[in-house]
Amino acid sequence: MKLLILYKNLRRLSIIEIKFKEPIYVTRPLLPDVYDLNSKLKEVWESKWLTNSGPQQTKLELELKNYLDVENLSLFNNGTSALLLGLKALNLTGEVITTPFTFPATVQALDWNNLTPVFCDIEPTTLTLDAAKIEPLITEKTSAILGVHTFGNPCDVEQIQLIANKYNLKLIYDGAHTFGTNLNNKPIGYYGDMTMFSFHATKLFNTVEGGALTFRDNSLVEKLSLLKNFGIANPEEVVLSGLNAKLNEIQAVVGLEVLKLVETERKKRHQIKRAYESYLKDVPGINVLTKLEGECSSYQYFVIQIDEELYGKTRDWLHKKLKEYNVFTRKYFYPLCSDFEWYEHLESARKENLPVAQKAITQVLAMPFYGELQLESVEEICKVIRDSI
Numbered sequence: 001m002k003l004l005i006l007y008k009n010l011r012r013l014s015i016i017e018i019k020f021k022e023p024i025y026v027t028r029p030l031l032p033d034v035y036d037l038n039s040k041l042k043e044v045w046e047s048k049w050l051t052n053s054g055p056q057q058t059k060l061e062l063e064l065k066n067y068l069d070v071e072n073l074s075l076f077n078n079g080t081s082a083l084l085l086g087l088k089a090l091n092l093t094g095e096v097i098t099t100p101f102t103f104p105a106t107v108q109a110l111d112w113n114n115l116t117p118v119f120c121d122i123e124p125t126t127l128t129l130d131a132a133k134i135e136p137l138i139t140e141k142t143s144a145i146l147g148v149h150t151f152g153n154p155c156d157v158e159q160i161q162l163i164a165n166k167y168n169l170k171l172i173y174d175g176a177h178t179f180g181t182n183l184n185n186k187p188i189g190y191y192g193d194m195t196m197f198s199f200h201a202t203k204l205f206n207t208v209e210g211g212a213l214t215f216r217d218n219s220l221v222e223k224l225s226l227l228k229n230f231g232i233a234n235p236e237e238v239v240l241s242g243l244n245a246k247l248n249e250i251q252a253v254v255g256l257e258v259l260k261l262v263e264t265e266r267k268k269r270h271q272i273k274r275a276y277e278s279y280l281k282d283v284p285g286i287n288v289l290t291k292l293e294g295e296c297s298s299y300q301y302f303v304i305q306i307d308e309e310l311y312g313k314t315r316d317w318l319h320k321k322l323k324e325y326n327v328f329t330r331k332y333f334y335p336l337c338s339d340f341e342w343y344e345h346l347e348s349a350r351k352e353n354l355p356v357a358q359k360a361i362t363q364v365l366a367m368p369f370y371g372e373l374q375l376e377s378v379e380e381i382c383k384v385i386r387d388s389i
């Protein structure tokens with residue numbers, strides 16, 4: 001008995017010894033030097049122009065157009081309102097085919113437009129919309145397809161575009177995770193009618209909160225700027241039912257400073273990704289989901305999938321185990337959107353129609369991934385994963 005207590009105490013002690021002193025989160029925001037930021041903020045203070053299409057916002061819009069290599073870009077106060085108003089600007093009606101494996105914002109943007117999501121299963125390699133399963137879901141009520149470039153893995157954009165063309169559907173992408181990604185030598189915003197980007201604090205590029213739409217149709221420039229400003233055309237005319245969804249001057253200044261740091265951050269994340277991959281490569285049952293590199297990668301998340309049969313432990317077990325070491329991984333995107341109570345009545349939300357997505361939510365784990373994460377910490381985290389088999 002005494003021996004057992006001694007063993008348990010020793011074990012607890014060794015865990016505490018190697019436990020990280022500071023919590024390690026799934027991500028940390030990319031932050032500019034506070035003194036650099038301060039001097040830029042001073043300009044805003046002196047101008048006394050804080051929001052409603054100020055000069056900093058215009059400057060950021062131009063710089064982002066350039067960085068994302070797109071013709072049209074409109075800034076918003078967050079990615080969700082960007083998507084919500086983007087869908088509205090496209091005059092969609094009825095049903096929209098989308099993925100259940102996403103952050104709630106994707107489908108909530110449909111809800112706010114009185115659009116019914118039709119959930120389509122995902123394909124197992126990228127966990128994005130399965131193009132082969134879209135067509136049977138199209139009805140006369142379908143007005144669009146809304147794909148998500150999940151964890152920065154682009155959808156099968158060419159195949160989905162062919163379907164959209166065939167049935168005359170709008171094609172919108174939630175590109176919240178794909179800042180700066182190129183695909184087939186084209187910027188990700190080139191694909192579809194419209195792409196939403198999120199600039200939340202947890203994103204590679206952030207404006208604290210913020211977002212943008214990039215889009216093909218030039219006529220949407222005016223419409224979107226009206227929609228994000230209550231539909232006010234001039235002090236005496238309100239022409240659309242809009243929202244207050246403007247990015248303010250302080251957010252814009254943060255964005256302008258953060259943008260200068262993005263390339264270096266991408267390089268650091270590239271090293272971290274490489275380190276994870278080398279430490280995890282021989283671990284049975286651990287599959288790296290975000291494999292893309294260089295220009296093709298947004299370096300937004302580093303995500304693994306745990307195959308319980310091969311690894312011998314479940315994803316939830318590993319998630320909990322890492323917490324004991326002060327490492328806070330995330331089970332994105334659990335729960336599945338199709339399992340939300342308010343979609344219970346939808347045929348497409350039935351679990352048996354979404355087998356790949358139902359499995360994915362039990363296997364996926366987003367690992368700590370940000371430039372400041374030390375390579376030694378990556379090694380320690382991977383050691384916990386390896387030693388747990």
Ligand code: T4K
Binds near residue numbers: 079198202210328
């Ligand atoms: N579509 C997709 C596919 C999305 O993933 C998202 C957002 C959207 C649409 C909507 O875009 P936005 O409207 O948000 O622009 C976070 C973000 O809040 C959310 O933007 C993001 N996706 C989602 C995947 O992640 P949570 O609930 O996981 O955030 P939270 O607060 O738990 O933060 C995660 C970790 O980040 C923390 O454990 C620590 C670290 N953190 C977080 C914040 C806010 C910091 O170190 N500092 C911070 O200020 O949703």
